[in-house]
Amino acid sequence: MVYNSPFSSPANTPLQLQLIDFSTPSSNVRLEERGSPIRIVTLDHAPSVTRKTRFRRYHRAIWPAIFLIIGSLCFWAGNQKAQKKVSQELAPNIEGLQFIDVNHPGIRFVGRWTTTSDGARKEGSFPGVYFDFTFNGTGTVLLSLHNSNPSGNTVAIELPSDAPTLAFLPSTKSSSAEPISLLVRVDDNEYIVLPNATSIATIQNGKLDVHSRHSIRVTAPMIRENAVETLQVRGIYIDEGGQLLPCATSSQPALEESISPLEHGQANGENVTQPPEKxxxxxxxxxxxxxxxxxxxxxxxxxxxxxxxxxxxxxxxxxxxxxxxxxxxxxxxxxxxxxxxxxxxxxxxxxxxxxxxxxxxxxxxxxxxxxxxxxxxxxxxxxxxxxxxxxxxxxxxxxxxxxxxxxxxxxxxxxxxxxxxxxxxxxxxxxxxxxxxxxxxxxxxxxxxxxxxxxxxxxxxxxxxxxxxxxxxxxxxxxxxxxxxxxxxxxxxxxxxxxxxxxxxxxxxxxxxxxxxxxxxxxxxxxxxxxxxxxxxxxxxxxxxxxxxxxxxxxxxxxxxxxxxxxxxxxxxxxxxxxx
Structure with missing residues (x-):
């Protein structure tokens, strides 16, 4: 590890499907341990048998193993197909939703976040990092992450990006981080816990009032013991008719309900300026x-x-x-x-x-x-x-x-x-x-x-x-x-x-x-x-x-x-x- 000192230079739990490891009947197991009647003989005392007899005896010994191997493979393939089907059924449906990437000005990241060189995602690693966004016109909010399940059963979504490349930013070829537990707060309601979130995480699925203005904060506590966690955010999914609104800082009182969201920032013909967040x-x-x-x-x-x-x-x-x-x-x-x-x-x-x-x-x-x-x-x-x-x-x-x-x-x-x-x-x-x-x-x-x-x-x-x-x-x-x-x-x-x-x-x-x-x-x-x-x-x-x-x-x-x-x-x- 190269060490450089800076002083020397200025309750919704996604189902986690697991692969079942099948071993063939003879893999990693000696025949003696399986009780097979194997008799070891030397060449001098071996009984005289014909080539055909040796062939038949040999095949009688391996045919059961071959059948078991084929059966195991078929069962494994069927299990994989069933797992894939279950994974697809449990994955949130993103059809008909619009994707908003992390570079949208309506998403406000607080803390130390880095942006990948292609601009496809933001990554935060210090405990307690969070991001806020305010919206209306949608009853569904999904979170798109780059964190993935080690089993490889998460849904992979490729996002195009034409952002400029910066040499000092992390590489886009970095591997996906492990699943991460998140806390989500919608408006002033209780926290929603998203344990082991990966790929597409559901915050709200059609239950929000589309005619009201809502604010969401997503926090990464990162309290897992003896592990360093990273939150990798790609963006969010909302309904086609929804829109992100300019972030209202907590030091600025909420706008009156009589003010239309489209007129956010203006009231009575005067510009409403928000003080910088402390x-x-x-x-x-x-x-x-x-x-x-x-x-x-x-x-x-x-x-x-x-x-x-x-x-x-x-x-x-x-x-x-x-x-x-x-x-x-x-x-x-x-x-x-x-x-x-x-x-x-x-x-x-x-x-x-x-x-x-x-x-x-x-x-x-x-x-x-x-x-x-x-x-x-x-x-x-x-x-x-x-x-x-x-x-x-x-x-x-x-x-x-x-x-x-x-x-x-x-x-x-x-x-x-x-x-x-x-x-x-x-x-x-x-x-x-x-x-x-x-x-x-x-x-x-x-x-x-x-x-x-x-x-x-x-x-x-x-x-x-x-x-x-x-x-x-x-x-x-x-x-x-x-x-x-x-x-x-x-x-x-x-x-x-x-x-x-x-x-x-x-x-x-x-x-x-x-x-x-x-x-x-x-x-x-x-x-x-x-x-x-x-x-x-x-x-x-x-x-x-x-x-x-x-x-x-x-x-x-x-x-x-x-x-x-x-x-x-x-x-x-x-x-x-x-x-x-």
Whole structure:
């Protein structure tokens, strides 16, 4: 694997038909094991038989096997024909429907999506990517995917495309991704779960009111354990009389029903302009949406998939009704060459500058940071690094102090790279940010970045030192969020899960602590208060937070460093006493 660091260079379940593997009666089985009366003789003691007798005996032995082979082949061919017939019957009927490809301006993709060089599809790999579209005049909506079933029984649809070829985009010859589970929300109704979706997935089949305007969001939670998923979208199918409407951002109130969809954008002869959608970007090594994986066996597949939109990172964006993007790599350290960390030697900072997670085709392509610019960034990093330092500390041959400093330096390098490479031309929002900095007269001139103290307090001093050092260097738009007291870190293993904030994920290699649904909700609510004035539609309704609360505890970095130094000195002396 070639490794390049960016810092070195700017309930509807489609029937899945399975092939039945038939073995011939004699394949991979010795005759002795089948109890055949075979007598082995040498040439000297072989009975004298004629050629005709040997021929008859030989054929009497193989004729049953031949008949069985022919019968098996016939049964296999009939089974294949039956499977193909069932597959065709279950496949949604697209006759009479119009196809709308992914390049239609009415489909709005949110997150990190790449487009194939021929423009035939878009691919998203980071957990929580989604796309929206609004329409009327159709009662049927089908989703066209490039994801395919490994059994090869999905319906293949070739789509012509004459889009220009771009060298830096993924190749159109890439193989189809595996089936992917999706969540679909029609208007304000409950989520529809589409487990293991492939090829043509049905969202609504003739049940929508054709005279009304509808909005649909398709989300890919990507919560499957130990697997990297990719959503490959070709487009959608709707009725011939249907049409996609210009996307209405969630920050813009819905148009009055009296306004015709054809007059969308105009009312009373005046142009109605929509404000740009606000954007929240979260980078974390412990996505809350991963919590559903451990309990999927107990709560069912649908409930586990639904957990993909119950993480704090997804809930926070939904609370404001804004766009939200998560660069989440569960179990990946920030530091490179992290022992026990997922994806090592790559680190989370490397993934941030890529178009997709490690292990996907999109990871080979740098992200160009032109699709969106966030209004706020939230960084929740350190859980995986701390686990590595604790579990594999003896293999590092470095003290906790030294590992903490390395984490701190990498964190600062990431923030500086975000400032200079990712979003160098950030234009601040019109919100008065004077309340959120030390000086009441200064205002944030750059993208607001919130560095969170990890939820269980891991590397607390290091994350606080990151903010202190950057602020001393003049970065007045970075803030440290003290999460102590947000959650109850004590776990009653005999108590009810819904009354806990954490649970122990015993399936992970390091037995990670993960947030429960209640814990995710608490984090989202408390975070909402801190980022409200940057993301809310009406900032005046946000709760006022004084600077000392907003920036976290007024800790003395020198005292924290002294405590770490004393602990490391004690560790150093113990090693010298027993090993030197």
């Amino acid at each position: 954007m929240l970007e979260i980078v974390t090594d412990l996505p809350g949406s991963m919590a559903a994986r451990d309990r999927r066996r107990n709560i069912g597949t649908a409930r586990g998939i639904l957990g993909g939109v119950m993480g704090w990172e997804y809930l926070l964006g939904e609370m404001f009704g804004i766009d939200h993007v998560m660069i989440g790599m569960d179990g990946m350290c920030l530091t490179q060459d992290c022992i026990g960390g997922r994806g090592s030697p790559a680190g989370l900072a490397d993934v941030f500058f890529k178009s997709g997670p490690l292990g996907t085709e999109q990871y080979a392509h740098p992200w160009l940071f032109q699709a969106y610019t966030p209004d706020v960034m939230v960084l929740n990093i350190g859980n995986s690094d701390w686990d590595s330092f604790q579990v594999h500390g003896d293999r590092y041959n470095r003290t906790t102090w030294e590992l903490s400093i390395a984490f701190e330096d990498t964190y600062i390098a990431l923030v500086k790279a975000i400032r200079t490479l990712a979003y160098p031309k950030y234009s601040t929002t019109t919100v008065d940010s004077s309340r959120y900095v030390y000086s009441p007269t200064s205002a944030a001139a750059e993208l607001p970045i919130f560095v969170m103290r990890p939820f269980r307090g891991q590397l607390e001093q290091a994350t606080h030192a990151v903010v202190e050092r950057l602020r001393r260097e003049g970065d007045r738009s970075i803030f440290w969020l003290d999460t102590s007291g947000w959650l109850n870190t004590e776990v009653d293993f005999e108590g009810k899960a819904e009354e806990q904030d954490f649970f122990l994920d015993a399936k992970s290699e390091t037995k990670q602590w993960r947030l429960t649904e209640r814990g995710n909700q608490r984090v989202a609510i408390l975070l909402h208060m801190h980022v409200c004035r940057y993301l809310a539609r009406d900032a005046e309704k946000c709760a006022f937070l004084p600077p000392e609360v907003y920036l976290g505890k007024l800790l003395d970095p020198q005292i924290m460093r002294l405590d770490e130094f004393i602990e490391d000195e004690r560790e150093r002396r113990m090693k010298k006493l027993f090993w030197d």
